[in-house]
Amino acid sequence: MDERILIIGGTGLLGHYLVNQAKDMFKVYSTYLTHKPKNEEINYYKLDKRCPSTVKKVFTQIKPNIVIDASVYGTVEYCETHPVETREVNVYGTINIIKECYLNNCRLVFISTDWVFDGNASRLYTELDAVKPINEYGKQKAAIENMLSFALENYAIVRTAVIYGWSHTVRRTNYTEYVIDQLKNRKEVKALINEYETPTYAKSLAIAILALSKTTYCGIFHVVGKSCVNRCELALAIAEVFGLNKDLIKPATLSEFNFVAKRPRYTCLDTAKVQSLINFKPLDIHTGLTLMRDETNGHN
Numbered sequence: 001m002d003e004r005i006l007i008i009g010g011t012g013l014l015g016h017y018l019v020n021q022a023k024d025m026f027k028v029y030s031t032y033l034t035h036k037p038k039n040e041e042i043n044y045y046k047l048d049k050r051c052p053s054t055v056k057k058v059f060t061q062i063k064p065n066i067v068i069d070a071s072v073y074g075t076v077e078y079c080e081t082h083p084v085e086t087r088e089v090n091v092y093g094t095i096n097i098i099k100e101c102y103l104n105n106c107r108l109v110f111i112s113t114d115w116v117f118d119g120n121a122s123r124l125y126t127e128l129d130a131v132k133p134i135n136e137y138g139k140q141k142a143a144i145e146n147m148l149s150f151a152l153e154n155y156a157i158v159r160t161a162v163i164y165g166w167s168h169t170v171r172r173t174n175y176t177e178y179v180i181d182q183l184k185n186r187k188e189v190k191a192l193i194n195e196y197e198t199p200t201y202a203k204s205l206a207i208a209i210l211a212l213s214k215t216t217y218c219g220i221f222h223v224v225g226k227s228c229v230n231r232c233e234l235a236l237a238i239a240e241v242f243g244l245n246k247d248l249i250k251p252a253t254l255s256e257f258n259f260v261a262k263r264p265r266y267t268c269l270d271t272a273k274v275q276s277l278i279n280f281k282p283l284d285i286h287t288g289l290t291l292m293r294d295e296t297n298g299h300n
């Protein structure tokens, strides 16, 4: 327990699971921006990535060995409509973190997305495939991925997708919670059929990220669930596992939504690399959703 881990964005959906899983493995420090949790076991520091002097101060105080950046600002749609504002955090703010990792000689694990790909493949994407983002969110992530390979020697990029689990702040409800709420309130869910991804249970993702953070492996790692599904198939699985009414789920195509950001059609990821390196076992959506449902500290 001598290693000190700093989790940036520890109050987010993934961040919350990272903090909880890390506390038996490391001395854990977490940052928050707007929501300071009431968890006295963890040292929380207020940090805005955009402010280099605050970032420097937090690094100087904590002296972390490992940093996980699980923060993000804005949804995919918000990034598209507010590119300058979101780049300030997601690109320039992240550069402040990279700089301090370089100066303090710490390992950085950066959380990226399946949406660095254009979605035109007809097979699972591997870490060797070329990135070609088609929206602003993907471009921001790809910019940092590219920079990391030049800036640091000790880093890992973890690409993941459609994270599900219980969110412990009011900031952003994830897709699974949205579907549960809608169905519980007997409201319809319009679910996309022409966009495929590999949804990922937050707890299993957090365990894999922490395992990777303890290694010296450098480069890109795909960490996602096993099922390559569209949102309609995911919504149906949610209804099944949570015992909700499937008839309220209505299949829909992209043209029925007014999304501003372009959306890749197929970005399912191959996890063979990470399975062989850290004994990661990707979960199918039924298994992951059942584990989520049965979490003792969940909201159900």
Ligand SMILES: NC(=O)c1ccc[n+]([C@@H]2O[C@H](COP(=O)([O-])OP(=O)(O)OC[C@H]3O[C@@H](n4cnc5c(N)ncnc54)[C@H](OP(=O)(O)O)[C@@H]3O)[C@@H](O)[C@H]2O)c1
Pocket: 008, 009, 010, 011, 012, 013, 014, 015, 031, 032, 033, 034, 035, 036, 047, 048, 049, 050, 069, 070, 071, 072, 073, 089, 093, 111, 112, 113, 114, 160, 161, 162, 163, 164, 169, 171, 172, 174
């Ligand atoms: N959710 C998904 O389905 C998904 C899919 C693929 C990849 N990812 C990536 O996985 C990571 C975690 O996503 P998530 O859904 O868990 O995020 P989230 O729930 O939206 O949480 C975002 C976190 O970022 C923090 N934050 C926002 N602006 C900040 C700033 N200026 N400085 C420092 N911290 C700031 C927030 O702090 P406060 O809450 O305290 O304000 C919060 O802790 C992100 O990198 C995301 O891009 C997510």
